[in-house]
Amino acid sequence: MLNLLQSELYKLRKEPSFRVLSLTLLLVAIALPLAAYYSASNGQNSAVNGIQSFMNGVKGNTLFMKIALAILAGFFISREYGSGVMKITGSSGYSRERIYAAKLTAFTIGIVFLSLLCPLVCMAVGSLLNGFGHLQETETAVYFFRTLGLTILFAIAFAAIVTAFAFMTKEHGVTIGIAMLVFLFFDTCSQLIGRYIPIYKYLYEHSVFKLFLEVSAFRLTSGELALSIAMPAVTACAFGWIGMMAFRKMDIQ
Amino acid sequence: MSETVLRARQLTKRYNRHLALDRIDLTVRKGSIYGFIGQNGAGKSTLMRIAAGLAHPTSGSVELFGASEGAKLVTARRRIGTTIETPALFPHLSATENLEIYRLQQGIRNRSRIRETLSLVGLADTGSKKSAEFSMGMKQRLGLAIALMSEPDMLILDEPTNGLDPLGVVELRELLRGLNRETGLTILISSHILSELDQMATDYGFIHQGRMLEQLSASELQTKCRQYLHIKVDNPELALSVIRKGLLSAEYELEPDGSIRLYGGFKRAGSVSSLLFSAGLEIEQFTPVGEQLERYFSRLIGGAAYA
Structure with a gap:
């Protein structure tokens, strides 16, 4: 299993889409606080410090992470079917469960890295420009670590969902296209459907999709916090298991 | 009686209404070069994919190095190297980087194994050239290098001469014969071009429309064809x-x-x-x-x- 994971992490490091996404997010994370800094210099807005930049980075993640998930899943997972690499891995003498677990773990590490890149670099650049600062609305350290922890947790949950999907579609173009469509329009569509179907609204509001939008909230009740921890954990386990079972029975073309 | 490396018993594979394999029996002896002959769509790749663990049989069984079930069969596949249909490469990586993936995957500690394997297939001097820029023949050879990386006891090669020029076919044949002769490597090789196999195979299996028509040794075939x-x-x-x-x-x-x-x-x-x-x-x-x-x-x- 360790050998498989090492091999997957090597592939991830060498994956061009992962490198491009990392570089793009890095540039965005540098640009966001810089733009806020120059805007404040011109008297258009108040100065944005480190923790506020961190918050902006987390909010930006609701879009950036979803794009990263779709692209990386397409290239890192689904493309291996098209290139035939999955056939070599499938016949390498490791069980399907191990192959899936190694791929999921490496993909999750990649997504967690990408999801932390923007908030943390934003925070670092914001801190350099205006100091780390503090929040009026809540305890700054608690907010920082809670938000960071939840970001990681939701990244793991989304990675599990997308991995299962990417293993089933087997076409990188299809994976990227459909995942992008789902991630970009799911929330809007769900809010619309939820107006007419109350049970759907209830399910959506308790799903990782809706809960993820609340990650950067200043205050969470203990119930909301418990739900924000439990739901991504359950989602990750459920989709990890579903994906693994599906891959076990699947023929590798 | 010689040791059997791969044995298929009453192997059947059905895709919806299409019967890809129909109660196939196949035996590959240790140290043999088994030429698997059939037209396109006859079922050669399906059988090889089942043997490699890429597809599940509808019924029947596969025995590899004496293991026929569960985890033992999965582990037995560590002793095989495969190229099924097309060489499985990462186009954005060099030959060395491609092999590094499989070195890590197989837990091979000796890094020099990459160099040795590339030399064996004649790709030692490709440097940092990306495999996307390789000719079809070079890609086939790199695919073979991947299959040979873990020093397997058996190779499963599905149409390995596809896209090779006549000289490439001869080189591949000589390489496989050499490996078979010097290391006792067992080879299951398929082709729909019979002339590619008749100078190499020690055993033959003829498959047509999912059915094994005949299995015989090269000498038996020679007698029949005499x-x-x-x-x-x-x-x-x-x-x-x-x-x-x-x-x-x-x-x-x-x-x-x-x-x-x-x-x-x-x-x-x-x-x-x-x-x-x-x-x-x-x-x-x-x-x-x-x-x-x-x-x-x-x-x-x-x-x-x-x-």
Whole structure:
């Protein structure tokens, strides 16, 4: 299993889409606080410090992470079917469960890295420009670590969902296209459907999709916090298991 | 009795209504080069994919190195190297980087194994060139290097000569023969181009429309494909005496029905008939018999032209 994971992490490091996404997010994370800094210099807005930049980075993640998930899943997972690499891995003498677990773990590490890149670099650049600062609305350290922890947790949950999907579609173009469509329009569509179907609204509001939008909230009740921890954990386990079972029975073309 | 590396028993694979494999029995002996022959879509790749663990059989079983079930069968696959259909490469990586992935995957500690394997397939000097820029022949060789990386006991090669130029085919054949001879590597190799296999294979399996038509050794096939004159005369004993005297190096067999098989008689058919005629023998039948591998296969699958 360790050998498989090492091999997957090597592939991830060498994956061009992962490198491009990392570089793009890095540039965005540098640009966001810089733009806020120059805007404040011109008297258009108040100065944005480190923790506020961190918050902006987390909010930006609701879009950036979803794009990263779709692209990386397409290239890192689904493309291996098209290139035939999955056939070599499938016949390498490791069980399907191990192959899936190694791929999921490496993909999750990649997504967690990408999801932390923007908030943390934003925070670092914001801190350099205006100091780390503090929040009026809540305890700054608690907010920082809670938000960071939840970001990681939701990244793991989304990675599990997308991995299962990417293993089933087997076409990188299809994976990227459909995942992008789902991630970009799911929330809007769900809010619309939820107006007419109350049970759907209830399910959506308790799903990782809706809960993820609340990650950067200043205050969470203990119930909301418990739900924000439990739901991504359950989602990750459920989709990890579903994906693994599906891959076990699947023929590798 | 020689050790069996791969054995398929009553292997069946159905895709919805299409029966890809129909109760196939196959045995690959240790140290053999098994030429798996069939037309496109005959079921060669399906069988190889099941053997490699990429597809699940509908019924029947596969035994690899004595293991036929569960985790033991999965682990036994660590002893095989495969290239199924197309070389599985990362186009944005160099040959060395491609092999590094499989070195890590197989837990091979010796980094120099990459260099050794690339040298073996003639790709040691490709440097940092991306595999996307490789010619088809180089890609095939890199695919073979991946299969050889873990020093397997058996290779499963599905149409490995696809896209190779004639020289590439010869090089690949020599490489595989060398590996088989020097390391005892067992090879299961498929092709729909029979001439690629007839100078290499020690055993053959003929598959058609998902059914195994025949399995035989190269020597059995040679006997079956051997060219001879089928002669039937009124006095076989006299005919043999004439043949012995007239054709000193003649190799022949007397069949139970009194007919004679005169091997290698194709080129001497004229002189043989003259000899028999001048001895006063009445010739009832005088037929050249024998076929090339292609003809044999064609006849086997029911090709009327060669029947």
